[in-house]
Amino acid sequence: MLALKIKAAACLALVAATLPAPAQAAPEPGWGGDGLTWTTTAIAPGVEVRSGVLQRPTAPYWTVTVAAPATNVLTGAATVVDLGSAGWASATAERLAAAGFPARQEVVRRPSYTDTPRGVAGVRVRTGKFATQAEAQTTVTALRAAGFPTATAAWTGYDVDQAPDAERVHVAVVDPRAFRGSVEASHGETVATREKTSTLASKLGALVAVNGGFFVTSDADGYQGVPAGLAAYDGRLESLSAGSRAALVLGPGPARIANLTSTVTVRSGGAVHAVEGVNRKPGVLRNCGRPGAVPTTAARQDFTCTSADELVLFTDAFGAALPAGAGTQVVLDASGVVLSAGARGGVLLPGQSAVQGIGTSADWLATHAVAGRRLLVDSRVREASGFPTVTPRSVVSAAPLLLRDGRLAVDAATEGVLDPRDLSFGYAWSQQRQPRTMAGIDARGRLLLVTVDGRQPGVSEGVTLVEGARLMRSLGAVDALNLDGGGSSAMVVAGAVVNRPSDAAGERAVGDVVAVLP
Numbered sequence: 001m002l003a004l005k006i007k008a009a010a011c012l013a014l015v016a017a018t019l020p021a022p023a024q025a026a027p028e029p030g031w032g033g034d035g036l037t038w039t040t041t042a043i044a045p046g047v048e049v050r051s052g053v054l055q056r057p058t059a060p061y062w063t064v065t066v067a068a069p070a071t072n073v074l075t076g077a078a079t080v081v082d083l084g085s086a087g088w089a090s091a092t093a094e095r096l097a098a099a100g101f102p103a104r105q106e107v108v109r110r111p112s113y114t115d116t117p118r119g120v121a122g123v124r125v126r127t128g129k130f131a132t133q134a135e136a137q138t139t140v141t142a143l144r145a146a147g148f149p150t151a152t153a154a155w156t157g158y159d160v161d162q163a164p165d166a167e168r169v170h171v172a173v174v175d176p177r178a179f180r181g182s183v184e185a186s187h188g189e190t191v192a193t194r195e196k197t198s199t200l201a202s203k204l205g206a207l208v209a210v211n212g213g214f215f216v217t218s219d220a221d222g223y224q225g226v227p228a229g230l231a232a233y234d235g236r237l238e239s240l241s242a243g244s245r246a247a248l249v250l251g252p253g254p255a256r257i258a259n260l261t262s263t264v265t266v267r268s269g270g271a272v273h274a275v276e277g278v279n280r281k282p283g284v285l286r287n288c289g290r291p292g293a294v295p296t297t298a299a300r301q302d303f304t305c306t307s308a309d310e311l312v313l314f315t316d317a318f319g320a321a322l323p324a325g326a327g328t329q330v331v332l333d334a335s336g337v338v339l340s341a342g343a344r345g346g347v348l349l350p351g352q353s354a355v356q357g358i359g360t361s362a363d364w365l366a367t368h369a370v371a372g373r374r375l376l377v378d379s380r381v382r383e384a385s386g387f388p389t390v391t392p393r394s395v396v397s398a399a400p401l402l403l404r405d406g407r408l409a410v411d412a413a414t415e416g417v418l419d420p421r422d423l424s425f426g427y428a429w430s431q432q433r434q435p436r437t438m439a440g441i442d443a444r445g446r447l448l449l450v451t452v453d454g455r456q457p458g459v460s461e462g463v464t465l466v467e468g469a470r471l472m473r474s475l476g477a478v479d480a481l482n483l484d485g486g487g488s489s490a491m492v493v494a495g496a497v498v499n500r501p502s503d504a505a506g507e508r509a510v511g512d513v514v515a516v517l518p
Helices: 009-017 086-098 133-145 197-204 360-368 427-431 465-474
Strands: 037-044 047-055 062-066 068-071 078-081 103-109 120-130 151-155 166-174 182-186 208-211 231-233 236-239 245-250 256-268 271-275 284-288 299-306 310-314 328-332 338-342 353-358 376-383 394-397 401-404 436-442 447-452 477-482 491-493 513-517
Touching: 062 133, 068 086, 086 103, 086 120, 120 133, 133 151, 166 208, 166 491, 182 197, 182 231, 182 245, 182 394, 197 208, 197 491, 197 513, 208 436, 208 447, 245 477, 256 310, 256 436, 256 477, 271 310, 271 360, 310 360, 328 360, 353 360, 401 436, 401 465, 436 465, 447 465, 465 477
Parallel strands: none
Antiparallel strands: 037 047, 047 166, 062 120, 062 151, 068 078, 103 120, 166 447, 182 513, 208 491, 208 513, 231 236, 231 394, 245 256, 245 394, 256 271, 256 376, 284 299, 310 353, 328 338, 328 353, 401 477, 436 447, 436 477
16 A cells, blocks of 8 residues: 555654564464364265364454565576565565565574474565455555565465464265275376366266376376376376375275385386386476486476486377377287387277387387287386385375374475475475365274365465374374365365365366265
8 A cells, every 4th residue: 555655754764774673483383273163964874074164363464575586496597485585584674664665574484394404494575464455466566666576465364374264174084994885086087188076076976076186287298187196097007106205095905195106117028118107298297206307306396397218108098199299109909019110199099008209218119119029018106115015996196295103294395395495496385375185094094085275365274284284183194195286176075066166267177086986
C-alpha cells in the first residue's frame, strides 16, 4: 500500500538508523497434527476414512517478500530464492527503508533432515502486513517500480514458523486383517497417458484411491504420464528408479515402505549391456538419477537430465507411438526373439517389446541383436542396501522417506528433493507448506493413505516435509513416505473426490494411483 511510504527525509534517516536486527527463529518450529477435529466413515470391513479439520485463530496474513539473487549450482543459471545471507538481508532492508518500505528480517533455520547441515538456512526480507492478496499485490507493484523486481506477495500461513490457522486432512485406513480386497497401484490402460484420480478410481471400481508417484507433466520432459521414478504394475517393471528413493511396495506379502533401486540388462550370447530407461524418451531423464545422466547422476526432483548414449526398453503397456530419431531399434516377441531391427519408431502390438539405442549403445544393439535370435532382458529390483528382492506386484515411488521405525527419517538431500548448497532448489518444495499425499504403515500393519490440502489460505495451508512426518507419526505410522503432491493431491472415496485439490482448474490428471479394490 502506497500509504506505507514514509515521505519525510528525516523519517527515512531515522528508520535506517533504527533498523531492527534479524529476529531469531525458534528452534524446530512447525505443526504436528494437533488440534484436528475428526469424523470417521466406515467404507467396507477393514476400510475406514477419517476426515480432520483444523480451524484456529493464529492470524497469518499477506505480506511481500523480496527474493535474493542466486545461482543454480548445476546449470549456472541466474535465479532467485526467498532466503539470502545476513549481509544481503541487512543491505536489502536498508534499501527498502530508504524507499519508504519498513522491512523485517526473519531468520529461517534448517529443518531436522537426516542428511543436511543444521543451523541457519538464511534470512528472509519482508515488508507490510495486509488483509488481502490484492492489497499485497498493490505493494508488489510499487516495489517493482521502486527497483525491487523480485518482490512477490506471500501468505505467512505457508511459513513453518507461523502456526497454521486451517488444515484439512483425509486418512484412509486399510486393515489387512479385516479387509478381503486388495490394494494395487495402477496407471490405467497405458503408461504414457494422464488421467484424473477420480477417473482411474471409477474404471477400477475402487473403494478408495489416492494419487501415486511422480510423473512427467510436460512434452519437453518426455511422454506425459510416464512415471518419473520406479514403478511396477501387475508384477511388471514399467519404469526404472531415479536414484535410491522411497517406494510404497504392495505385494507379495504385507504393504511396506523401502528405498529401492532397479536395473535392467539385455544379453545376446556372452555380450551384456545395461538398459537405463523403461518406457521413456531416450536421452531425456526426468528426475535424473541414472548412470550417464548429465549434468548429474544423482536424483534431482523436477529437473530433466540428458544422455547421449543409452538403451531404453519399451513394454506393450507404453501405449503410444515409439519415439523416432537417430539410433537403432529392435522389436521382440513375448519370448524375446528379435522380430525386426532398424530405424526407431512404430507401434508395439500386444505381447511385443522394443529396445532403442542412441549413441554408441545403438551400435552395440545393431551388432548384437540379430533377427530370429533371442535378446534376453533381465530386470532386478534391489533394496538400498543392495539386497535383491522379487519384483513386487505394485510399486509407487516418490520421495522422500518420512519415518523409519517411528523416528523422523527425512533424507531430503539423498533423495534429491533439495540441495543444501543451493537454496533456489527445493526450499519452497520441502520447507514451506504444500499440499501433500503420503503413505504409511502403522504398528498393526495397517496401510494409511493420507492427503493434506494446501495452497488455500483460510481453508488449508498444507504441511512441510517435517510436518508431514510428524502428522504421519501422530496418526500411528511407524514407516512413511511422501508421494506426489501439490496440485496432484487427491483422494477419491466411493467415486467422489473428498479433498479440495489446489489447482485452479480443479482435479489434476496424474500418472498413476494407489487404489483400494473390493
